[in-house]
Structure formats: structure tokens, C-alpha cells
Amino acid sequence: MNYIVFEGIDGSGKSTVSKMFLQYLLNKGYSVLYTKEPYTSDIDVLIRKNQTNKTLLFLFLADRSIHIEKLKKQHVDFIVSDRSFYSTICYQGYGGGIDVEFVTKLNEFVVEDFLPNTVFYLDCTPEVALSRIKKLDAIEHKHLTFFQKVREGYLDLAKKHNFITINAQGNLQEVFSNTVEYYETRFS
Template sequence: MHQRSQKSSFRYIAFEGIDGSGKTTQAKLFVEFLKREGKSVFFVREPYNEKLRNILLNENFNDKAKLFMFLADRSELADLIFEKLKESIVVSDRSFFSTLAYQGYGDKMDVEFLFELNMFALEGLKPDVVFCIDIPVEIMHKRIKSRDFIESKGDDFFRRVRDGYLGLGKFCENYFIVDGSRSENMVFEEIVGIWKGLIGSQALS
């Protein structure tokens, strides 16, 4: 499988977690933090194509159809991310880890196979760092007021997704599970602390 090169040095950071975890809020806070640090930052969320996002979140397709739509969107997005990584840090709200958790564990598809499909679509592009914001399903219910099609799935589905996220560190060297049940500030402080630790260790190497 042909793979394109990407700059390392923790330049592609993804935020993951089940719905209601606060990952989008934390991703945006992290973007602002990096900008204050004088970094050039590009923020993106998945699905990237807005028309496809609306279809995927509000229409009922079979599992394989959804998977291939996500892969098509991700393949297009990869071209943009490879380009942005030449000059900027890329912060992403979701990544292929969402497919491993939702379609793999949630919909009970083969996780290893999904990983290979994503690597083919992405030409080997993977986040350098993943912050997985973890919350129990019970907290998810308290936080989400209105629900799209995916968010309306049952508790067993979301428990499988959450359990999946907790075990996905094998696909990323720097995969950090952060307790999202705490206050927004406490979660953010932990993320920044982890980030500074990574940057510090890099400077010493």
C-alpha cells in the first residue's frame, strides 16, 4: 500500500469520544491555546463535506453504505490535511478512530479490517496525538438534548462504542484517555498538561 509522508512532531492532533463527551469544545479550546502560543493552526471536523455530514447524521443507511461514505469523505479530507501539515498544526474533531469505535465496536464490524480500509483511503495518514474524552453513557444522556440519527441509537450501542474507544490506543502511540465527566476547565488543563509534556520530551530527545 502506497503511503504519503507526513510531518511528525505532534502536528496532527485528533479529539475523539462518544457524543456529548465535550470533544468539540475541547478541540476548539485547544486551537485557541495553540494560537496564543504563536502556532499556525488549521481546524477541521469530520465528516468534512457538509452535505455528506447532513446525510450521514440524518438518514438511515445500511452499515456498509455508511462506511463507504465516511471513507470517501476521509479520502478527500486527507489531501487537504497533507497540504496543511506542511505549514500548520492540524487539529481535528474526530478522525478514523471514530469509524473504528462506531462502525467497528458499535456496529460490530471487523476493527482490523476497518483500520486497513482507512489506511488505504488515507494513504497512511494517522494522527500523531489522540485525546479521547471519556464519559459514561449516562452522562451522555444528560448532556444531549436533541439527537441526530446516530445519537438516537440505544445504550448497548454506545456502551460498545465507549468500550471500543478505551481500547484503541494500540493504533496510536500517543493515545490519551481523559476523564470528560469533570468540569470543562479541568479537562482542558489536563489536555494542555499532556501536550506540554509531549513537547518537552521531544525537545529533550
């Protein structure tokens, strides 16, 4: 099984491109499970109620624990996920000011050895990303400095963990085409 994750700041296009990539894999005849975080609707409701950063950290960890246990039981060729534990490290750690090493350790405890085979990081500036968001919710409605810190976190993790970094400044079709090109070059 191949576990592929799409990461990026809100408005980077990761949700749309991950769904396009899902369709690409389905068209090739693979069995694919599409998933996203937050995973559980009950925890998602709590997350959307504008909790403190510390509360958000533990809500995401609880959600992820449930999510990972479900994913481990799947028997498909690919799992494609919109977000993973890297989001928590970037948003609650780098952006939210909780010690990054502490957030990383908690996430390692939750995911154990269930790590993505491939991470596509869709990189764009916060200015571009925020201009794409039509309706801002409690989580997304943060100031530019926050998203700059989150992006810096992603860029740091991308170097440490060899993410495939895709320039997401352009239109979605270009971003998707670049994603497929990188994927086919590396894995086909």
C-alpha cells in the first residue's frame, strides 16, 4: 500500500489537487481510499469552535489516533490524504508557538510507524493562499504572520523529510500537472 499525503497552508490548493490526484490514480485502475484530516465529524465540530492552541493540539491528536487505526486496516493500492500529522506540527507548533519537538513527539506516539510514503507539499505565499479562501472559518481566519510561520514550518519539514515541493502559486491545473509529473518521474 502506498500512503500519499498532500500538505500545505490553507488556500494552497491541497484539497482540490489531492482529489484530482485521486481521480488520476482511479483512472489508472488502482484501488484508492481518499481521506482527510480532521477525520471524525464529532472532533471536527469541536475543532471548529475556535479552541485554544493547546486544546486544538490534543483534539487533532485524538482525531489522528482514530484515523490512523482505521487506515492501518485498509487493503488498497493507495491511500491519498488531505493533511496528516505534519499539519499539526506546522500549525500548532511553528505557527501556534507550542514547542515543535514536543508536538513532534506526541505525533510520533500517535502515528507510530504509519508514515506516508510520499508527501506532496504545495507551497505558496500566505498572500496568494489567503486570496483564494472565499469563506474564512475560525481556524483559517488568522493573521498573515501566523501563516508565514506555518509556511516556514512546512519549508523546514520539507527539507528534513524530503517532501516533494510543488510550486502552488499558479493555477490548479498547472499544480496538478506538476504533481503528476513529479510522481511519474519518481515512481513510474
